[in-house]
Amino acid sequence: MGIEIKNQEIENQMRELARNLLNEKKVDVIIGYAKGTVPLSSAPIMITNEEDIDKLIWNNLCYINLAKYLVPRIPQLIDPEGNNLKVGIVSKGCVGRALIHLAVEKQINLDDIKIIGIPCNGIINRKKVEKEIDEKEILEVSASGNDIVVKGKDFEQKFPFDEYINELCKVCKVKSPPTDASISEACVGECQEISNLEDDFADLAEFEAKSSKEKWDYIKDLLKTCTRCYACREACPMCYCNLCFVDQNKPIWFGKTTELSDIIVFHLIRAMHLAGRCVACGACSSVCPMGIDLNLITRKLEKMVKERFDFTSGIDSETLPPMMSFNMDDEQEFMLEED
Amino acid sequence: MDQKILMKNEIGKLYIELAEEYNFYAPVKEKGNIVFKKILNPDDIVLEYFNSKVPPKEVLFPEMEVLFEYSLDGKDVEIQDRQDLDEKNVIFGIRPCDAHGFALMATFFTAHGDCEDEIFMKKRANTILMGIGCNEPKSTCFCTSLGGHPFQKDDLDVMLTDLGEKYLVETISEKGKTFIQKLKWLADAKKKDVQQAQELSKKSEESFVTKLDLTDIDKILDPNFEHPIWKEISDICISCGTCSYLCPTCTCFDVIDETDEYNNRGRRIRIWDTCQSCLYTLHTSGHNPRNSCIERCRNRIMHKFSYYPKNYDQIGCVGCGRCVQLCPVNNDIRAILTKIKNIEKEEEISA
Amino acid sequence: MTVKNEQEAEKSEEWEPKIIAFLCNWCSYAGADLAGVSRIQYPPNIRIVRVPCSGRVNPYFIVKSLTDGWDGVVVSGCHPGDCHYLTGNLVARRRFAILKELLEFFGIEPGRVNFMWASAAEGERFAVLIRKATKIVKELGPNKKFEKKW
Numbered sequence: 001m002g003i004e005i006k007n008q009e010i011e012n013q014m015r016e017l018a019r020n021l022l023n024e025k026k027v028d029v030i031i032g033y034a035k036g037t038v039p040l041s042s043a044p045i046m047i048t049n050e051e052d053i054d055k056l057i058w059n060n061l062c063y064i065n066l067a068k069y070l071v072p073r074i075p076q077l078i079d080p081e082g083n084n085l086k087v088g089i090v091s092k093g094c095v096g097r098a099l100i101h102l103a104v105e106k107q108i109n110l111d112d113i114k115i116i117g118i119p120c121n122g123i124i125n126r127k128k129v130e131k132e133i134d135e136k137e138i139l140e141v142s143a144s145g146n147d148i149v150v151k152g153k154d155f156e157q158k159f160p161f162d163e164y165i166n167e168l169c170k171v172c173k174v175k176s177p178p179t180d181a182s183i184s185e186a187c188v189g190e191c192q193e194i195s196n197l198e199d200d201f202a203d204l205a206e207f208e209a210k211s212s213k214e215k216w217d218y219i220k221d222l223l224k225t226c227t228r229c230y231a232c233r234e235a236c237p238m239c240y241c242n243l244c245f246v247d248q249n250k251p252i253w254f255g256k257t258t259e260l261s262d263i264i265v266f267h268l269i270r271a272m273h274l275a276g277r278c279v280a281c282g283a284c285s286s287v288c289p290m291g292i293d294l295n296l297i298t299r300k301l302e303k304m305v306k307e308r309f310d311f312t313s314g315i316d317s318e319t320l321p322p323m324m325s326f327n328m329d330d331e332q333e334f335m336l337e338e339d
Numbered sequence: 340m341d342q343k344i345l346m347k348n349e350i351g352k353l354y355i356e357l358a359e360e361y362n363f364y365a366p367v368k369e370k371g372n373i374v375f376k377k378i379l380n381p382d383d384i385v386l387e388y389f390n391s392k393v394p395p396k397e398v399l400f401p402e403m404e405v406l407f408e409y410s411l412d413g414k415d416v417e418i419q420d421r422q423d424l425d426e427k428n429v430i431f432g433i434r435p436c437d438a439h440g441f442a443l444m445a446t447f448f449t450a451h452g453d454c455e456d457e458i459f460m461k462k463r464a465n466t467i468l469m470g471i472g473c474n475e476p477k478s479t480c481f482c483t484s485l486g487g488h489p490f491q492k493d494d495l496d497v498m499l500t501d502l503g504e505k506y507l508v509e510t511i512s513e514k515g516k517t518f519i520q521k522l523k524w525l526a527d528a529k530k531k532d533v534q535q536a537q538e539l540s541k542k543s544e545e546s547f548v549t550k551l552d553l554t555d556i557d558k559i560l561d562p563n564f565e566h567p568i569w570k571e572i573s574d575i576c577i578s579c580g581t582c583s584y585l586c587p588t589c590t591c592f593d594v595i596d597e598t599d600e601y602n603n604r605g606r607r608i609r610i611w612d613t614c615q616s617c618l619y620t621l622h623t624s625g626h627n628p629r630n631s632c633i634e635r636c637r638n639r640i641m642h643k644f645s646y647y648p649k650n651y652d653q654i655g656c657v658g659c660g661r662c663v664q665l666c667p668v669n670n671d672i673r674a675i676l677t678k679i680k681n682i683e684k685e686e687e688i689s690a
Numbered sequence: 691m692t693v694k695n696e697q698e699a700e701k702s703e704e705w706e707p708k709i710i711a712f713l714c715n716w717c718s719y720a721g722a723d724l725a726g727v728s729r730i731q732y733p734p735n736i737r738i739v740r741v742p743c744s745g746r747v748n749p750y751f752i753v754k755s756l757t758d759g760w761d762g763v764v765v766s767g768c769h770p771g772d773c774h775y776l777t778g779n780l781v782a783r784r785r786f787a788i789l790k791e792l793l794e795f796f797g798i799e800p801g802r803v804n805f806m807w808a809s810a811a812e813g814e815r816f817a818v819l820i821r822k823a824t825k826i827v828k829e830l831g832p833n834k835k836f837e838k839k840w
Contacts, residue, residue, distance in 0.1 A: 036669040037663070037669060037671040037673070037674060038478075038479060038663060038664055038669065038671070041669045042669065043575060043668055043669035043670070043671075044575040044668050045575065046574045046575070064667070064668060068577060069575075073632075074617075074630055074631040074632070075570070075573075075631045075632065075633060127371075130371075131371045135373070135387055135388050135389050137389070137475075137477050137478065139478065208795070212794070212797050212798065212799045212800075213797065214797070215794075215795065215796065215797030216796070216797025216798070216835060217797070218797070219796050219797055221370075224370070225369065225370050225372060225374075227393065227402060227580075227584050227585075227611075228402075228580075228610075229579050229580035229581045229584045229585075229613070230579050230580060230616075231577075231579035231580070231581050231667045233579075234577040234578055234579035234667070235577055235579070235667050235668075243618075245750065247616075247618050252595075253750050253754055254750075254753070254754070254757065255595075255597065255757075255838075256593070256595055256610055257403045257595070257597075257608060257610055258402045258403045258610065259403065259838050259839060261757060261835070261836040261837070261838055262838075264796065264836075265753060265757055265836070268753065268792065268793070268796050269749070269750070269753060271792055272749055272788065272789060272792055275788045275792070276788075286667075287579075287581075287667030287668075289392070289581045289584075289585060289665040289667075290370075290372060290392065290393075291370070291371055291372060297795075300791075300792070300795050304788055304791050304792070305788075308787060308788075309784075322784060323784060323785070323788070326777060326780035326781050326783070326784055327780070328770060328771065328780065330780070330783055330784060330787070331787070332770075332783060332787075334786070334787060334790050334791075334805065335783075335805050335806055335807060336764075336804045336805060336806040336819050336822060336823060337806075337819075338815060338818050338819065338822075339822070408840070599840070601758070601759060604840070606840070
């Protein structure tokens with residue numbers, strides 16, 4: 001079955017679910033994806049009227065992690081009396097993971113949320129496609145069979161779908177929102193119990209085998225175009241601090257300039273803050289205007305917490321995330337010891 | 340107006356001749372993105388491009404710019420001012436919209452009486468803009484809706500038109516005229532070439548997909564400052580700085596002092612800032628007049644389409660379409676403007 | 691020392707690293723003191739910052755030290771189970787594990803940042819470990835990676 005047919009089916013089901021939720025007044029607002037105004041994009045949308053339900057879409061370009069809109073931000077999702085709005089949220093696997101993790105961190109209350117679960121089969125790597133097309137203008141992007149078809153003024157190019165999806169989607173184990181007893185009530189769509197989370201992180205082996213100098217040079221080259229617009233941070237559902245460490249000015253911890261060392265420190269500390277929290281949605285890489293691919297760092301975060309603490313973020317709502325807890329018997333092979 | 344011909348294979352020659360006297364900036368490809376960089380090797384210059392990702396404003400108004408440095412010796416302070424402001428620059432291949440962006444920036448940086456931005460203005464005065472008209476505008480371009488044109492000449496010193504194998508070179512300003520006269524080896528243009536350029540210009544203008552009617556947009560914006568439409572517009576905004584960092588007219592900057600106490604020195608730098616960040620307006624008291632995306636999104640639109648016309652008699656947007664292409668959540672400024680335009684119509688209907 | 695002299699010194703054999711050491715008030719700081727009063731020699735390369743607990747050491751401190759040009763960082767706290775505040779060092783240990791691995795991933799030599807446990811009674815151990823850390827950092831040479839273009 002072609003991807004486009006599957007997506008169409010999902011889209012129809014999703015609209016149906018969303019319509020029912022709104023009609024039955026189970027939710028006040030639906031957060032989902034709408035068609036973007038430029039090719040290779042999609043736009044988040046908040047729907048309160050039933051007529052707008054048909055604007056909801058589902059395809060392989062829905063890269064934003066919608067959980068971002070539920071974390072405390074201004075304007076808040078509240079009604080005029082100050083009560084929380086009930087929200088229906090279109091969730092692919094990583095949105096579901098983000099919701100669960102945010103609930104664990106007590107940032108959101110799953111009672112106010114209905115998860116419209118969707119089985120996702122991967123998000124197109126926009127930057128990779130753009131780079132292949134080069135300076136020609138893309139006018140239309142669609143999935144057909146097992147290909148991504150990119151059309152322009154006088155060209156049409158096909159890319160194999162499996163190759164041109166995000167690196168994180170290639171190794172994704174959580175295609176639809178995970179569920180357990182405590183959140184099953186919130187799920188109205190296709191949510192699944194996820195059990196197989198084994199990962200050998202083979203994709204990291206090559207990089208990790210490099211010498212310090214090679215790694216540093218790679219990171220330098222990777223991040224040198226960063227303009228520090230903070231789109232990565234703002235698109236990240238886990239970056240909800242009122243004041244980001246990089247914006248603190250009493251004291252100024254780290255430079256705000258675009259000198260390479262400052263850029264690297266920003267990404268280093270941001271990665272540090274996401275350890276055990278990152279849900280590997282890849283939104284940060286998808287939104288970067290300069291096309292920086294942060295997936296490598298994301299994978300490393302996953303690997304560290306998986307191997308060291310046997311934890312995968314956003315799967316169950318019971319276990320405390322590793323950086324919020326401790327254990328007397330933690331590994332400490334990195335500590336300096338006498339010979 | 341002088342009209343000359345520059346063959347595309349003569350770009351290297353042009354570079355070699357100019358590089359001695361000028362810093363030669365041109366589009367290059369860096370990590371898949373077109374950017375304007377100082378050229379060290381003429382082979383790096385990319386001629387087949389639509390437009391740069393980061394606007395060429397970064398040449399004269401870089402993301403990070405040292406204003407001055409100081410060093411301490413006991414109680415003596417020595418301040419070193421910028422030495423490079425008198426260097427001459429050429430920006431080759433700038434698009435007319437971005438050149439208009441420079442004009443708008445210059446208006447802003449000189450508009451406040453005595454406190455003109457010396458660094459920017461000095462650099463601007465020492466810079467020659469060699470623009471290339473857009474033969475094939477993208478569907479996201481909308482300069483024609485803002486009084487611009489893909490072959491707008493007003494803000495350039497020298498205008499180039501891509502005729503396939505060669506460029507038609509037209510001098511626009513006095514500065515451009517003396518500049519081109521020095522390049523004696525340029526052949527004179529034939530009538531045929533000029534005609535071809537005019538045809539291209541017409542064809543390009545006709546190919547515009549996006550056409551917005553922005554007449555009196557400021558008159559609609561002002562009374563609707565509190566309109567609920569702002570909430571609708573800002574619902575999905577995530578408050579990143581992409582739109583303003585990649586805007587050829589955004590001029591906001593933040594000033595930072597860095598000290599290096601280990602070496603007894605320090606420096607004052609300015610970096611780009613964005614009105615989309617909540618820190619932009621945060622007061623020391625903790626009060627923030629633009630606390631939510633609603634106010635911040637509104638500010639961006641109001642600044643470009645209401646405050647600019649009011650203060651400087653022109654719209655503060657050039658229609659390059661960068662924010663349309665690269666907004667992470669696809670909050671399309673064209674759609675926003677259409678929505679605002681529709682307020683008026685809706686009011687007429689209800690009245 | 692002026693910048694120029696420092697550069698010359700770095701080239702020659704006599705270059706000595708500068709290491710910042712965050713020591714827990716309740717153990718390692720007293721351990722360093724014990725090493726001192728017991729006349730146990732340890733390298734003078736470390737500059738000590740006394741902190742109330744190794745759990746107080748924010749990763750910012752460590753990264754900031756590296757960006758400020760320190761050649762190495764040492765954090766020393768109480769042995770697991772001995773924390774004055776019961777679990778401060780256990781929280782810190784997880785943090786350090788992640789930070790150290792991440793720094794290594796970003797291409798910072800793993801030897802630049804060292805974590806150790808040393809109690810108030812372990813003056814000898816403190817001296818030995820500091821000697822070891824200094825040796826490691828000295829072999830790595832000056833920390834230039836975060837140097838800014840002035």
